[in-house]
Amino acid sequence: MSRIAPLNSFGRSDIATAGGKAANLGELIRAGFPVPDGFVITTAAYEEYLGTHDLRSELACARSGEQARSLFDRPIPEDLADAVRVAYHDLGGGPVAVRSSATAEDLEDASFAGQQDTFLNIEGPEALLDAVRRCWASLWTDRAIAYRSRAGVRDASLAVVVQRLVDADAAGVMFTANPANGRRRETAIDASFGLGEAVVGGEVTPDEMVVAEALVRSRTTADKAVRTVRTASGTATEPIPHGQRRAPVLTDAQAVALAELGRSIEHHFGAPQDIEWTLTDNGFQIVQARPVTALPDEIGPVPTEWPLERSDGMYIRASIVEQLPDPLSPLFADLIRPSVAASLRTVLQRYFKVGVLEPDDMDFPTVNGFAYYFYSNAGMWRLMKASPTAMPVVFTSGSDLNGVTMWRNVGLPAYREVVDRWRDVDPATLTSARLLEGASELVSAGAEYYTFVQALIPQSATAEIAFTKLYEAIVRHPGRPPALTFLLGGESEPIRAERSIYSIAQWCRRYPDVASALAAEHAIPASRRPHFEALLQEHLDRFGHLTYNLDIMQPVAADDPSAIMVALRYAVSGQATDPDERLARLRADRESATAWLWDHVGRVRRASLESMLARAQELGPLREDALADVGLGWPGVRRMLRELGRRFTEAGFIDAPDDVFWLTADEARGASEALDMGRGVGPSARAAVTGRRVQWRGRRQVATPPGWLPAGGLFHRMFRRFMPSNESPQDGDTLKGLGASGGTARGPARLLRGPEDFSTMRPGDVLVAPITTPAYTPFFAMASAVVTDVGGPLSHSSIVAREYGIPAVLGTGSATARIHTGDELTVDGDRGVVLLPTGG
Incomplete structure (x- = not known):
């Protein structure tokens, strides 16, 4: 050599x-x-x-x-x-x-x-x-x-x-793919005067430019205090003359030429490049080129316009949409749209006379990928005119159309019947077309079930509000217990799920080798593994359908128990509160408050309060039970679609089974029919899937999509106060929302946008999320406080936070956009504000 x-x-x-x-x-x-x-x-x-x-x-x-x-x-x-x-x-x-x-x-x-x-x-x-x-x-x-x-x-x-x-006039670094957003067609350039050492060594804030399609798309001209220059003994930094400090290092034409040079180098090597360059009177010189090794997933453009399919109605993000905080996956958007529209028509016709609604009065479209209810103006007027006679039926006890009665006797049994019919079917035995049909049937059943939940929720909410207002109005004794004291301590499905995890943890703690394996995230010892797996499977069979996000592309615990394992490790650590002890304490407080109440009100007031309190205590947990079961069919949906995805992968149609969620329903249907007929599936959908993922990531960057489109008109003025998030622009060091659970807590933020983040949760963190659904409940046990983009006083987040006794500020509209993991937050649930780090 x-x-x-x-x-x-x-x-x-x-x-x-x-x-x-x-x-x-x-x-x-x-x-x-x-x-x-x-x-x-x-x-x-x-x-x-x-x-x-x-x-x-x-x-x-x-x-x-x-x-x-x-x-x-x-x-x-x-x-x-x-x-x-x-x-x-x-x-x-x-x-x-x-x-x-x-x-x-x-x-x-x-x-x-x-x-x-x-x-x-x-x-x-x-x-x-x-x-x-x-x-x-x-x-x-x-x-x-x-x-x-x-x-x-x-x-x-x-x-x-x-x-x-090269005695450079200017130098810097160029990435031929933008490291900030992963976009492969954008070139990011840093530039400063003098030799390149000051830029590479971080001694100077360089000019920053982004070039795409032969244009400078963005430019930040920095105040460049120093530059690296030659000296008799090597190099040194020297101050840049004041008049030159804010001058652009490169013209637009130079930046474009440099980006084109970088693109040629990338093409030669076949991968994005991290390039160090210099500039003299003789042009650009390259002094280093290496592959970019840590590019994030490519992020598409962030939407700034919200184009609407129709102009004769309103687009609203509420109700079931609160459990869909992200842009929808293409397949779910196609499956859920007709299902929600059909189920809405069914439920409204249940309570309103025939003819009130026209077929196109309601829809469930997406705007920039985000789900919206659509109601036509004409349909809304007809519904409002019919409401005085139709809506009381929902609240009438003993009526077959009573919301609770319908949910318990009709909605839930019907949904379970569909789920049970598909539960024991082996997906491998079904044709591809039948797999898609089965998934569609379960999604439709879930959408229809949600209409029964929608009828129950108003009853539950009204009962809590009515008791609270009556109690505040007629019980004026100094030092009285808060109204909330009377409503806590009830059992619900999320609480039962937490108890199940805690029970598994108690078994694990009896065996030090199991506990230490869990703590170290190692395999359970072989001698204990069968029993441990049986306990875990029993939990997943009962609670594995709880959803973090209703989009079927998001895993549930039944097929990805990693989030359950996070909660289990916390419970095994001994830091978690025994849920039975917490419930017992809340019930003792409730019984003590109830005894005080009956001692301080007369017989007439007691009769009114007693019936309202019993109603509120009965219906509160039912609301959580009903919401928890929305995802009953989701494990089956995912099981069938992932089998379909496996077949598409084997056929070369997509790269991986989970790519099936990024197909449209028409694409999935066409490929399924082709497979069943023994034909090729046609051109690969890989490029389309990649493009849709990129587009989805860009759309997900939206802090909070508009809750109401277009924002204006009579209906907007009438109903905007009921929307579940704050749409007012917020800046400064205070984030305002709804104080849904009282108290004050301080701690580091932990941003949980979905299951991919759950393993990062640590005890004492402030849980920050777009929304929280029943599946998030185990993390409330670890959290010091909760902050969400979306949520109201009677949402899951507020109810569970109050059960755990931690502050909650909900419906801020922009928490996940303005808060970063690790930010030190103060959450004031009494005032409904979150204090951010200075400059947050």
């Missing part, structure tokens, strides 16, 4: 000889890109140096990076030093840049950025030899050793690149 060779003699396959940096630069020179000329002192020279001084054994014994680096003060063997001097002379002498080029550097799966040293403005052969030794030594800094250890790299060697120094 040659010890020294021209830079252009290396290519991308020569990493073992030249290191990642030199291999990539040599590849660029061969391809005709503008790269300063130079030579490479190869890894053979480094290994020769180590061998001459027997440094391998000493490096292995070094107890610190500093001790290891001190070993490189020994002279370079004379014949090798002479070869370096000759190569430097042949390059033309003068100032050079000396760059480390490690074999574990600038790779496709690990950049090792900044782990080894670069020295600029090195002049003279002896200064060059000293810089070479310092480059070799930089392989042994503490940070480089730790980085290699984390990356699993055991052996690394180092080459050194020596290039003519």
Whole structure:
């Protein structure tokens, strides 16, 4: 192996000889890109140096990076030093840049950025030899050793690149895919005056530009206080003259030209590149190019317009939409739209006379992917005129159309019948078309079931509100218990789910080997595993349908119990409160308050309060039970659709089974029919799936979609106060919402946008989420407070937060947009405000 060779003699396959940096630069020179000329002192020279001084054994014994680096003060063997001097002379002498080029550097799966040293403005052969030794030594800094250890790299060697120094007027870094949003068609450029060290080293705030489609799409011109310049002994930072500090480093034309150069380099390497560049009167020069190794998933454009299909009605985000905080997956949007529209017509015709509604008076469309109820203006007027005679039926006790009666006797049994019919069907035995039909039938059954829940919720809410208002009005004794005291301590399905997890935890704690395995997230010991799995399966069979988000693309615990495991580990840790003890305490407080109440009101007032209180205590838990069962059919839906996705994957239609959720219903139907007929599924949907994911991520960046479109008109003025989120713009350090559970708490924010975040929840965190559904209940036991984008005084979040005695501020409209995980928050549930970090 040659010890020294021209830079252009290396290519991308020569990493073992030249290191990642030199291999990539040599590849660029061969391809005709503008790269300063130079030579490479190869890894053979480094290994020769180590061998001459027997440094391998000493490096292995070094107890610190500093001790290891001190070993490189020994002279370079004379014949090798002479070869370096000759190569430097042949390059033309003068100032050079000396760059480390490690074999574990600038790779496709690990950049090792900044782990080894670069020295600029090195002049003279002896200064060059000293810089070479310092480059070799930089392989042994503490940070480089730790980085290699984390990356699993055991052996690394180092080459050194020596290039003519570009005395740059400007320099910077360019990413040919935007690292902020993952967009592959956007180039992000940082630029500052002088040499590039100030930008790479973070010593200066650079200008920032984003270029796409040959245009500068955004530009931030920074106040650039310093720049890196050449000095007699190397480089130094100097202040930039005041008049130049805010001047743009690059014109738009230069930025576009640089981006085009970067795009050509990306095309050559076949992957997005992280590129260091310089600019002189002779144009741009590339001094480093390496693959971008940590790009986020690509995020599409964030919507700014909200186009509507129809102009003769209103689009509203409420009711079931509160459990759909994100843009919908394409398949779910197609399946749920006709199901909700049909079920709405059914329920309204149940309470209103025939003819009040026309077929197109209601719909369940999406706007920018977000679900909305649509009601025509004409239909709303007809419903309002009929309401005085129709709506009392919902509240009439003993009526067959009473909301609770209908839910208990009709809605829930009918839904369970459909779920049970599909539960024991093996998806593998069904045709592809039948799989899609079964999933559609279960989604429709869930949508129809929700109409029965909609009839129960007003009764429950009205009972709580009526008792609270009457109690506040007629019980004026000083020091009276809060009305809420009388309403807590009831059992509901989410509380029963928590009790089930706690019961499994108690079993685990009886066996230290099980408890320690859970704490370390290791496998349960084989001897205990069958019983543990039986307990877990029993829990999932009963509660695995609780949804975090009603979109069927989101996993439920039945097919992904990872969130349950987070709650279980917390319960096993001993930090969790026994739910039975908490309920007992709440019931004792309630009984004590009730005894006080009957001692302080007369017989007439007691009769009124007693009936209202009994009604509120009965209906409160029923509301939670009803909501918890909305997802009864979802495990079956996901089981069938994932089987369908598996078949589509085998046929080459999509890349992975879960990609099925990103197909439209027509695409899934067409591919299913083709498979059943033994034909090919046609052109792959991979590109469409990728594009829809990108679009969905951009839409998900919307802080909170408008609750009412278009925002105006008589109906908007009449009903906007009932909307479940604050739509007023909020800035500053205070976020306002609804104080749904009293008290004040302070703690670090934990943003939970979905199941992918649940494993990060820690005891004492402030739970911040778009909404919370019954499946979130185990995390309330860990939280110090709760903050949501959407939610009202009688939502799941408020009810459960009050049961747990933690503050809750709901319906802020923008919590998930303005709060970041780790922000220190103060949540004041009495005033309904969240204090953000300064500048939050």
